[in-house]
Amino acid sequence: MRVPDGITNDLPFLTEFRRDLHAHPELGFEEVRTSDLVAKLLEEAGLKIHRGLGKTGVVGTLQIGNGTRSIGLRADMDALAMPELAERPYKSKEAGKMHACGHDGHTAMLLGAARHLARTRNFSGTVHFIFQPAEEGRGGAKRMVEDGLFRLFPCDAVYGLHNMPGLAPDEMAVVAGPQLASSDSWRLTFRGVGTHGAKPHLGRDPVTAAGTFLASLQSIVGRVVDPLQPAVVSACSVRAGDPKALNVIPDTVEIGGTARAYTPHVRDQLEEEIGRLARGTAEMYGIKVDYAFERRIPPVVNDAGASERALSAARAVFGEKTRTQFPPSTAGDDFAFFGLEAPGCYVWLGNGPAVDGALHHNTAYDFNDDAIGPGTTFWTTLVEQELSASAGL
Numbered sequence: 447m448r449v450p451d452g453i454t455n456d457l458p459f460l461t462e463f464r465r466d467l468h469a470h471p472e473l474g475f476e477e478v479r480t481s482d483l484v485a486k487l488l489e490e491a492g493l494k495i496h497r498g499l500g501k502t503g504v505v506g507t508l509q510i511g512n513g514t515r516s517i518g519l520r521a522d523m524d525a526l527a528m529p530e531l532a533e534r535p536y537k538s539k540e541a542g543k544m545h546a547c548g549h550d551g552h553t554a555m556l557l558g559a560a561r562h563l564a565r566t567r568n569f570s571g572t573v574h575f576i577f578q579p580a581e582e583g584r585g586g587a588k589r590m591v592e593d594g595l596f597r598l599f600p601c602d603a604v605y606g607l608h609n610m611p612g613l614a615p616d617e618m619a620v621v622a623g624p625q626l627a628s629s630d631s632w633r634l635t636f637r638g639v640g641t642h643g644a645k646p647h648l649g650r651d652p653v654t655a656a657g658t659f660l661a662s663l664q665s666i667v668g669r670v671v672d673p674l675q676p677a678v679v680s681a682c683s684v685r686a687g688d689p690k691a692l693n694v695i696p697d698t699v700e701i702g703g704t705a706r707a708y709t710p711h712v713r714d715q716l717e718e719e720i721g722r723l724a725r726g727t728a729e730m731y732g733i734k735v736d737y738a739f740e741r742r743i744p745p746v747v748n749d750a751g752a753s754e755r756a757l758s759a760a761r762a763v764f765g766e767k768t769r770t771q772f773p774p775s776t777a778g779d780d781f782a783f784f785g786l787e788a789p790g791c792y793v794w795l796g797n798g799p800a801v802d803g804a805l806h807h808n809t810a811y812d813f814n815d816d817a818i819g820p821g822t823t824f825w826t827t828l829v830e831q832e833l834s835a836s837a838g839l
């Protein structure tokens with residue numbers, strides 16, 4: 447692992463910047479302070495700035511030489527609506543808000559890469575540094591695309607990076623194919639006829655129907671989806687009746703949950719089969735059902751060509767610590783929307799051991815500052831390789 451002197455010299459600044467962001471977390475589309483700081487620092491580094499895509503998004507562009515290729519590098523900036531419970535000098539100053547997914551580190555590393563490349567200028571082409579708001583379920587990537595991200599800043603390839611506890615900070619995993627699952631929501635309401643709890647025959651009981659539905663739900667993954675294709679269906683919310691009225695069968699039961707898949711086909715299957723099960727159960731009990739499946743985030747599937755280029759950069763930086771095998775995550779990331787617009791690759795950068803067992807979205811999680819140097823070096827190497835100054839001559 448060799449971190450260039452320019453980046454090593456910038457590490458005290460980048461570390462302080464990262465900790466400052468950690469102390470001042472902002473939720474999705476509210477990253478006003480964060481995006482102000484990012485825009486100011488990019489501008490000072492000599493980049494062209496575009497603000498307001500996806501409300502609080504910032505794009506910094508660095509164009510050097512006459513290379514015609516353009517690539518996009520993405521960092522997410524948002525924090526989570528949860529309290530930080532661990533004590534550290536730069537603990538969150540905002541009650542109920544916390545950088546528990548390491549996006550403070552992502553922002554610092556991409557900023558570090560922009561600063562370094564603006565100094566060294568050792569490439570020929572265009573880099574768009576995409577600082578995205580609202581990754582955590584609020585739709586920031588989609589909003590940036592809708593606001594014209596790729597129309598204003600066409601990219602021949604786009605790259606994302608996420609920190610990963612369990613890998614060491616001098617380790618990176620680059621794997622072609624599915625990385626993160628689709629993340630969709632489903633809801634249904636069983637509509638029966640409420641009645642006295644002692645006289646079920648006078649109504650139509652939606653609670654028993656809900657029980658049948660829930661008991662059968664896992665048969666979709668177990669019996670319908672190809673056993674070699676990963677899929678998750680979970681019911682995460684059930685609402686019915688009133689615990690203070692235990693002699694009343696309610697009119698309705700509302701159930702909601704999540705569905706995850708790695709291919710469009712399985713995603714379609716989950717949407718269809720949850721609905722089929724809901725309608726079939728309603729039919730069986732002589733009640734009605736409303737069903738809605740909301741497609742939120744497609745799966746992140748790494749493009750073969752982009753993955754090869756990311757792997758080459760990773761190998762140059764991490765050497766033998768580069769992993770080409772790493773299990774995909776059942777979490778989602780809306781980087782997927784960028785990957786639909788340009789060939790994309792999403793890589794995992796080690797965050798060291800899970801300190802006290804704290805993983806992403808845990809109240810004690812923290813980005814590991816030891817990863818800033820390696821992560822920043824990966825970004826700059828990717829740019830210098832893909833937009834090689836000598837290749838265009």
Ligand SMILES: [Zn+2]
Nearest residue numbers: 547582806807
């Ligand atoms: Zn997260």
Ligand SMILES: [Zn+2]
Nearest residue numbers: 547548549608
């Ligand atoms: Zn995250």
